[in-house]
Amino acid sequence: MSRRDFLKTGLMVGAGLGLSSILGKDILSSAGIITPKRWVFLVDTFKCVGCGLCVRACKLENEIPYDVPVTRTWVERYVVKKDGTVLADSPYGGRDGYLINNPQGIVVPQEDIAKAFFVPKLCNQCTNPPCVQVCPVGATYQTNDGVVLVDRKWCIGCGYCIMACPYGVRFFHPVHKVAEKCNFCYHRITKGMKPACEDACPFGARHIGDINDPAHPVADIIKTQRVSVLKDEFGTKPSVYYLGYDSLIR
Ligand code: SF4
Ligand code: SF4
Numbered sequence: 001m002s003r004r005d006f007l008k009t010g011l012m013v014g015a016g017l018g019l020s021s022i023l024g025k026d027i028l029s030s031a032g033i034i035t036p037k038r039w040v041f042l043v044d045t046f047k048c049v050g051c052g053l054c055v056r057a058c059k060l061e062n063e064i065p066y067d068v069p070v071t072r073t074w075v076e077r078y079v080v081k082k083d084g085t086v087l088a089d090s091p092y093g094g095r096d097g098y099l100i101n102n103p104q105g106i107v108v109p110q111e112d113i114a115k116a117f118f119v120p121k122l123c124n125q126c127t128n129p130p131c132v133q134v135c136p137v138g139a140t141y142q143t144n145d146g147v148v149l150v151d152r153k154w155c156i157g158c159g160y161c162i163m164a165c166p167y168g169v170r171f172f173h174p175v176h177k178v179a180e181k182c183n184f185c186y187h188r189i190t191k192g193m194k195p196a197c198e199d200a201c202p203f204g205a206r207h208i209g210d211i212n213d214p215a216h217p218v219a220d221i222i223k224t225q226r227v228s229v230l231k232d233e234f235g236t237k238p239s240v241y242y243l244g245y246d247s248l249i250r
Helices: 003-013 019-023 025-030 053-061 130-134 160-164 196-200 217-224
Strands: 039-044 074-081 086-089 113-121 140-142 148-150 206-210 240-243
Touching: 039 217, 053 074, 053 196, 130 140, 130 160, 196 206, 206 217
Parallel strands: 039 240
Antiparallel strands: 039 206, 074 086, 074 113, 140 148
């Protein structure tokens, strides 16, 4: 009897005994008996007010120096004027919030604004990640649950992954001198916590979820509502989905 058959038989015999709690979900998922977890992220641009609390929380949680202009997540501001001009910026990643109406340093009278919105960005944890493909030493890799990680011990700082990422989310860590990026706060989500940015957002604009858990509200929204991913045409298959996507988003 194969290991898989053995586990299946055991599952039938053990029905009602809570087999997953006995064997562990990892064993059952590797045997193909239950669907493994796959992390996804939902950004609701309708709810983001550009306060920047998420950016500050991320820097603190992940030890990115506060005053260095690099960040694992950031918030972009878009202001569209009635004459069609689009102004977009993200000073210090939106860390300090957008308290003044001065996109790209230009004061725009309220009556000239057709629409304005904020767009949080982060690593898309691509299913086909070019950053992983180009790493010559295997220092960046995908986990079984769909997150792209960087192993600081193996990274040689060549920067290939930074150049390969079509979303510009990677940078050199100013202290550790290795490639750095968002990892959905993997150290937190694997312990049942939310990412720091989600915890910090007072408006519910950011949500982690498991796309393979039909009971998870994020999975439900992604499967039933009109959501979009960034730069879909690149074929990277992002795991970050946007509600309220606007075609002006870069
Ligand atoms: S967004 Fe960039 S860094 Fe993140 S997985 Fe995709 S290619 Fe890699
Ligand atoms: S904390 Fe929430 S509302 Fe504030 S900028 Fe971040 S995503 Fe937007």
